[in-house]
Amino acid sequence: MTDAAELRLLTQELLTAHPPLSTDRLDFLRARFDAGLAWVHYPEGLGGLGASRTLQAVVDAELEAAGAPDNDPRRIGIGLGMAAPTILGYGTEEQKRRFLRPLWVGEEVWCQLFSEPGAGSDLAALGTRAVREGDSWVVNGQKVWTSSAHLARWAILIARTDPDLPKHRGITYFICDMTDPGVEVRPLRQITGEAEFNEVFLTDVRIPDAHRLGEVGDGWRVAQTTLMNERVSIGGMRIPREGGMIGPVSRTWRERPELRTHDLHQRLLKLWVEAEVARLTGERVRQQLVAGQPGPEGSGLKLAFAHLNQEISGLEVELLGEEGLLYDDWTMRRPELVDFTGRDAGYRYLRSKGNSIEGGTSEVLLNIVAERVLGLPSEPRTDKDVAWKDLAR
Numbered sequence: 001m002t003d004a005a006e007l008r009l010l011t012q013e014l015l016t017a018h019p020p021l022s023t024d025r026l027d028f029l030r031a032r033f034d035a036g037l038a039w040v041h042y043p044e045g046l047g048g049l050g051a052s053r054t055l056q057a058v059v060d061a062e063l064e065a066a067g068a069p070d071n072d073p074r075r076i077g078i079g080l081g082m083a084a085p086t087i088l089g090y091g092t093e094e095q096k097r098r099f100l101r102p103l104w105v106g107e108e109v110w111c112q113l114f115s116e117p118g119a120g121s122d123l124a125a126l127g128t129r130a131v132r133e134g135d136s137w138v139v140n141g142q143k144v145w146t147s148s149a150h151l152a153r154w155a156i157l158i159a160r161t162d163p164d165l166p167k168h169r170g171i172t173y174f175i176c177d178m179t180d181p182g183v184e185v186r187p188l189r190q191i192t193g194e195a196e197f198n199e200v201f202l203t204d205v206r207i208p209d210a211h212r213l214g215e216v217g218d219g220w221r222v223a224q225t226t227l228m229n230e231r232v233s234i235g236g237m238r239i240p241r242e243g244g245m246i247g248p249v250s251r252t253w254r255e256r257p258e259l260r261t262h263d264l265h266q267r268l269l270k271l272w273v274e275a276e277v278a279r280l281t282g283e284r285v286r287q288q289l290v291a292g293q294p295g296p297e298g299s300g301l302k303l304a305f306a307h308l309n310q311e312i313s314g315l316e317v318e319l320l321g322e323e324g325l326l327y328d329d330w331t332m333r334r335p336e337l338v339d340f341t342g343r344d345a346g347y348r349y350l351r352s353k354g355n356s357i358e359g360g361t362s363e364v365l366l367n368i369v370a371e372r373v374l375g376l377p378s379e380p381r382t383d384k385d386v387a388w389k390d391l392a393r
Contacts, residue, residue: 002040002051004058010049011037011062020068029071029105032063038071038104042088046100054287071106074337078148079103079110083156085229090173090214090222099154099175111152112230113143113176113200114223118393121361123158124167124220125391128202130159130174137161137174137212139182139205145358149185149198150334152178156226157207158219163389170388171219175211182206191350193330196338228298230359238286239279245309245341245348246275249316259319268319271312278304299365300373306355306362309340313349320345 018031032038033047037059042048063070073080080103087099102108119125128141139159149155155176162170176183182205187195214222242250253260253268282301317324327346340355341348356362370376383391 002049002055004055007037007040007049007051007055007058008062010035011059015063015066015068020066025069026105026107028069030101032068033101033104037063039084042100046088046096047104071104072337074339076103076106076109077338078112078152079108079154082112082226082230083110083154086156086173086213086222086226087175089225094210095175095213103154108153109148109151111146111149111155111178111200112226113146113149113155113157113202114226115143115145117142117144117199121364123223124171125388125393126158126160126171127393128157128159129163130161130172130207132161132209133206135209136206137172137209139174139176139202139207141202143200143202144197145188146185146198146200147196147338147358148336149178149200150187150195151336154178155200156213158223160388161219162217164387165217166385167383167388167391168220169217171223172216173213173219173222174207175213176202176205176207177211180205180207187332187334189332191353192347194333194335196335227360238282241276241279242272243279244275245312245316245352246272248341248345248348249312249319252316252319259321264315264319267315271308271315274304275308275312278308299360299368302359303362303365303369306352309348309352309355313345313352316345317349324349 014032014035014037018028020028023031029038036042036044036047036049038047040049040051040056040059041053043050071080084100084103087096087103091099099108103110113128114123114126116126116128118127126141128139128143130137130139137159139157141159143157146155155178157174157176158171159174160170161172164170178185182203184201184203185198186201188197188199189195190197249268250272278301281304285298285301324345326344328344340351360368367379371378
């Protein structure tokens with residue numbers, strides 16, 4: 001078993017062989033991956049050492065103290081938080097070795113082709129079709145709300161491969177090359193003025209069967225790995241005390257005493273406590289991951305994340321009064337990363353409105369928590385055993 005002392009030694013050896021100040025950033029990150037110090041809980045040869053997940057903090061602290069570059073995790077969050085654990089869980093050895101290294105170092109950006117305009121919150125009702133032709137699949141359909149599609153080289157994609165089966169059972173999971181002919185990315189301008197999201201049109205896109213993850217028709221089960229990790233990566237991000245949305249409003253409160261009122265004080269205290277509870281709960285869930293994959297508890301974290309962001313950003317706008325109604329810039333941008341807390345109070349207020357939609361709507365997550373965490377009876381589902389082709393649309 002690799003312990004903390006051994007990891008510190010390995011990290012120092014990496015720093016000696018590749019001094020951060022004189023080594024190209026990508027070269028350093030590649031060397032870190034090859035040394036097994038990228039994500040230490042992954043297998044040897046795939047960026048890890050088969051060590052405990054909790055020991056990653058030991059490596060990160062040593063590298064941060066030495067001024068080593070990171071892999072810009074906010075820019076490649078979909079690859080790190082969703083694609084990588086799915087590839088590790090269901091990919092072939094060839095797929096793991098092809099995709100994980102450039103994914104982790106940030107050479108290749110990933111996006112997620114799950115949501116569809118015709119399926120709404122019912123992801124299993126998706127209609128994008130994949131038809132087998134020899135050693136390839138021909139894919140036609142439309143995806144929506146796709147973060148980073150304008151930057152991505154690869155996408156994780158689920159498509160319907162058997163319309164004669166019930167909606168959850170006729171889905172297959174693929175890796176799609178976003179540079180292939182037939183892939184068209186169009187910006188979706190948001191309420192913030194930015195086009196962080198996109199819609200993606202797939203027209204006769206050919207995906208080799210070698211880029212299928214899991215068995216044919218088993219895509220829903222594979223997708224659950226992606227979705228559970230997505231909710232933890234969004235709702236359970238590691239942040240310091242007063243990190244996230246609560247930070248800016250707390251600073252404003254301390255620095256602008258003329259804005260304070262008794263009512264705002266009570267609301268701020270309540271939200272500060274809730275934010276701290278959510279932060280500590282996220283830490284506990286990350287520790288539980290040592291024992292296996294994330295479970296439905298991640299849906300609770302995501303729920304809290306959306307609720308808190310919307311409540312806190314609303315309080316911040318109200319605290320600032322007339323200043324809170326100002327907005328810095330409506331320029332159409334296509335940003336390289338998702339920024340929940342950047343810019344000004346107006347941006348945070350508007351951007352947080354999407355938190356209860358992205359990564360699973362709050363309504364769907366409430367159902368998951370009710371049924372899979374609390375053990376409450378399931379809602380009646382009349383379409384559970386009906387072939388997808390026979391469902392009303």
